[in-house]
Amino acid sequence: MDFGCGPGATLANLHEILNARQVVGVDPSRSLLDVGRKMFHPPSFDLITPEEYSHTKAIDVAYCNGVFHHLSDEERKSAVEFLFRILKPGGVLSLWENNPYSLAARWVMSRIPFDKDAEMVWPRSIIAILRRRGFQLLRLDYLFVFPNLLHRFRWIEPFVSKAPFGAQYQVFMVKGTHVIT
Numbered sequence: 001m002d003f004g005c006g007p008g009a010t011l012a013n014l015h016e017i018l019n020a021r022q023v024v025g026v027d028p029s030r031s032l033l034d035v036g037r038k039m040f041h042p043p044s045f046d047l048i049t050p051e052e053y054s055h056t057k058a059i060d061v062a063y064c065n066g067v068f069h070h071l072s073d074e075e076r077k078s079a080v081e082f083l084f085r086i087l088k089p090g091g092v093l094s095l096w097e098n099n100p101y102s103l104a105a106r107w108v109m110s111r112i113p114f115d116k117d118a119e120m121v122w123p124r125s126i127i128a129i130l131r132r133r134g135f136q137l138l139r140l141d142y143l144f145v146f147p148n149l150l151h152r153f154r155w156i157e158p159f160v161s162k163a164p165f166g167a168q169y170q171v172f173m174v175k176g177t178h179v180i181t
Helices: 010-017 029-039 073-086 103-110 123-133 150-159
Strands: 021-028 045-048 059-065 087-098 133-141 169-175
Touching: 010 021, 010 045, 021 150, 029 045, 059 073, 073 123, 087 103, 087 123, 123 133, 123 169
Parallel strands: 021 045, 059 087
Antiparallel strands: 087 169, 133 169
16 A cells, blocks of 8 residues: 555556555545546556545555655544554554655755645654554664765665665554554
């Protein structure tokens, strides 16, 4: 599942990378989903709102990129609740966000009209929300340390992924069976 998929541009990549039988894109914007339905026709893709999602189909993997900084605190809690409910026990959540430690990420976001009202989410904050709901941390990595101009140095990135230098961070969480406080 791609949570916050917009028109679903990532669905084909997720389908291929995960070798999935079915990929579901979930977004609250019906107009963006309609755009995606015109772009993607394979029966293995489904674009729906959270309200349309059938909770009888548990998900193995949920992917969420750049969504939480557009949500209020209450919306974040609702999103986490939704993700916990739809994932199978042992299911994995891959959550990507812009890194508030990164001056480059802050600078870029300040120049994007779409991010005008966005509020960057600190990694410790989102991890705490997810843990309270019952997710367990698998790993936290900081990515995209070097911009395209310095692409020759990208081979270094795996060695510095634990330091908060990258423009984005990725949190891998697994759905546990009990709430951790």
